[in-house]
Amino acid sequence: MKREYRTHVGGNVILFHLLERLCVKVRLVAVQEKELRVREIMRMMGMSDASYWASWFLYHTMISTAISCIAYLLAGYGIFSFSDPTLIWAVFWLYG
Numbered sequence: 001m002k003r004e005y006r007t008h009v010g011g012n013v014i015l016f017h018l019l020e021r022l023c024v025k026v027r028l029v030a031v032q033e034k035e036l037r038v039r040e041i042m043r044m045m046g047m048s049d050a051s052y053w054a055s056w057f058l059y060h061t062m063i064s065t066a067i068s069c070i071a072y073l074l075a076g077y078g079i080f081s082f083s084d085p086t087l088i089w090a091v092f093w094l095y096g
Contacts, residue, residue: 022067022096026060064096 033039042052072089080088 019067019071019095022063060096064093067096068092 039052043049068089071092072085075088
């Protein structure tokens with residue numbers, strides 16, 4: 001049975017919007033943090049720079065992992081059905 005290209009494009013549109021919303025959210029959080037001077041307030045309360053950056057890294061790693069799992073489930077079975085699933089997931093995770 002020959003697969004139609006048109007049937008698999010819909011998953012890519014959803015994937016694009018999913019990743020686009022993630023980028024907008026990251027920028028929004030960064031701007032809000034700058035406006036509220038969160039980093040300076042945390043530094044005044046005794047928080048070190050290492051724990052601040054570790055919290056950002058952990059937060060974005062968890063978000064990236066969740067988004068890449070959802071993106072793989074949406075696009076993994078369509079266009080990438082003949083590719084290695086772990087490789088596709090790793091590309092989505094590294095992109096995030």
